[in-house]
Amino acid sequence: GNSVTQMEGPVTLSEEAFLTINCTYTATGYPSLFWYVQYPGEGLQLLLKATKADDKGSNKGFEATYRKETTSFHLEKGSVQVSDSAVYFCALHRDDKIIFGKGTRLHILP
Amino acid sequence: EAGVTQFPSHSVIEKGQTVTLRCDPISGHDNLYWYRRVMGKEIKFLLHFVKESKQDESGMPNNRFLAERTGGTYSTLKVQPAELEDSGVYFCASSQDLGVKYTEAFFGQGTRLTVV
Numbered sequence: 001g002n003s004v005t006q007m008e009g010p011v012t013l014s015e016e017a018f019l020t021i022n023c024t025y026t027a028t029g030y031p032s033l034f035w036y037v038q039y040p041g042e043g044l045q046l047l048l049k050a051t052k053a054d055d056k057g058s059n060k061g062f063e064a065t066y067r068k069e070t071t072s073f074h075l076e077k078g079s080v081q082v083s084d085s086a087v088y089f090c091a092l093h094r095d096d097k098i099i100f101g102k103g104t105r106l107h108i109l110p
Numbered sequence: 111e112a113g114v115t116q117f118p119s120h121s122v123i124e125k126g127q128t129v130t131l132r133c134d135p136i137s138g139h140d141n142l143y144w145y146r147r148v149m150g151k152e153i154k155f156l157l158h159f160v161k162e163s164k165q166d167e168s169g170m171p172n173n174r175f176l177a178e179r180t181g182g183t184y185s186t187l188k189v190q191p192a193e194l195e196d197s198g199v200y201f202c203a204s205s206q207d208l209g210v211k212y213t214e215a216f217f218g219q220g221t222r223l224t225v226v
Binding site: 095096 | 153214219
């Protein structure tokens with residue numbers, strides 16, 4: 001079946017550190033891939049997406065590349081800020097529904 | 111333009127009671143989805159409306175859950191009677207129906223349900 005696996009959290013980093021949150025997926029065909037973010041007290045927001053192999057999604061300094069050969073969509077940011085503290089969800093879109101990973105809580109220390 | 115709004119933001123009820131969650135989608139969005147996140151686990155799909163019709167309710171956990179979308183506008187999700195394992199955050203999302211493979215879904219803030 002379709003599923004998403006992402007690294008367990010919480011992840012704690014210092015400000016300006018490099019961030020990687022790993023995500024791999026299992027799906028038939030070629031699903032669209034997403035990263036959603038939930039800031040404290042807010043709803044889920046789409047952070048970035050990629051709809052086909054080798055596409056790179058980017059937003060707010062975050063990037064993720066759709067890697068079909070490794071079925072991965074790792075999230076990266078070169079220099080994190082305190083304001084990036086949130087829960088990040090990797091997800092795929094299949095059969096008109098979104099399938100999420102468990103979420104990774106990120107804490108950025110000043 | 112208003113986003114997806116959910117009410118209440120937080121509900122604490124006793125086991126055996128009834129709770130009704132409400133979702134107001136973005137105006138003009140025919141697709142409406144309910145998802146649930148039980149603590150520490152994935153956000154899981156519950157069901158999908160297209161206008162007032164249930165397109166897919168394969169994720170509904172059992173018959174204690176009833177979702178409606180009368181008139182194709184707002185939706186309610188009723189849990190009756192509530193059990194402890196129903197605790198979690200219930201998200202609603204909506205999207206336009208443009209006849210293409212994927213259109214972006216916009217999520218509400220969620221309703222945190224605690225059953226004690």
